[in-house]
Amino acid sequence: MEADRPTIGEYTLTCKLGGGSSSMVWKAEHRTTGKVVALKQIDLLKLTRQLKSCLDCELSFLSSVKHPNIIRLFDVFQAENSIFLVLEFCDGGDLAAYIRDHGRVQECVARKFMKQIGAGLEVLSMHHIIHRDLKPENILLSTMETDPILKIADFGLSRLLNPNDLAETVCGSPFYMAPEILEFKMYDDKVDMWSLGAILFELLNGYPPFRGRTSVQILRNIKASLRLPFFEPILPQLHPGCVDLCSRLLSIDPEKRISFKEFCQHNFLKIDEGGDKSFC
Structure with missing residues (x-):
């Protein structure tokens, strides 16, 4: 049931897709529209100066492009010492x-x-x-x-x-x-x-x-x-x-x-x- 699932901002987390040392990627649904997205959670407390620079580059680049062969960035928000990237969900996996x-x-x-x-x-x-x-x-x-x-x-x-x-x-x-x-x-x-x-x-x-x-x-x-x-x-x-x-x-x-x-x-x-x- 949805009530049992964790929520972040306007999104309900449905399952974990992957992650690394400072980030986690979730499959999520918008609580109002039902739109399915990939939610990339980046722990700001674990970012080195170098990784912070890479994050700035990632945000700047993805927010400025719209191309079928580049993952789409829809939104960015901050919560619980993390920054969340709301990304296009790809149903075909990797x-x-x-x-x-x-x-x-x-x-x-x-x-x-x-x-x-x-x-x-x-x-x-x-x-x-x-x-x-x-x-x-x-x-x-x-x-x-x-x-x-x-x-x-x-x-x-x-x-x-x-x-x-x-x-x-x-x-x-x-x-x-x-x-x-x-x-x-x-x-x-x-x-x-x-x-x-x-x-x-x-x-x-x-x-x-x-x-x-x-x-x-x-x-x-x-x-x-x-x-x-x-x-x-x-x-x-x-x-x-x-x-x-x-x-x-x-x-x-x-x-x-x-x-x-x-x-x-x-x-x-x-x-x-x-x-x-x-x-x-």
Whole structure:
């Protein structure tokens, strides 16, 4: 019964969707309209100066954009030493769950997903925002039905990075972190390109490109790799452009890594789908 459910502001919390060290995400309903939303609760007492800066960036960016491939921010309010972000609820869950349920996807599906994530990243690029935590868990699907719309979410580690500037904070999720971050080096927006490559690789293979028990082991595996560890049986089925894009996104040297502009112009993303509307 609704009376037994906790309420925050104008919302009734229905279930917990996830969370981290300083935040929690709830599925919630507006008590008057019944609108279903995702409510991100951020504990202000647990925010470091760095995380407070990231939160400011997240709020500023999300409140200024409206794009189908970026999670929508509807409202912000404060209560109980927390700030609450009222966000669009995505019924399809996240891309990590999608990969767990479906396994590796067909190349045409991976291409459609890359185009959508790329469209979202274009908005970040226009605002000089780097995400720094792109991973399947932070890519949400609008629906569980056929042909979902993908939305980039969780900008809790994002920051403004103007052209020619560099960042140095070590952050992100190790399986999707660029090697320059793992090596505690200065970095630019190409760290998001590495993460995008790791997502593409995982879509095609069903597992991340580089794994390990620790960040040190992951970095060692990256450096020891002579070629990407594709699942051998699928390689003959992949378009050469697909393998090329994946390899260029996952270039260890950021100078040689493909830029966002080059990603958008890559021929793999321009392959005609032949009018197929059945989502492969």
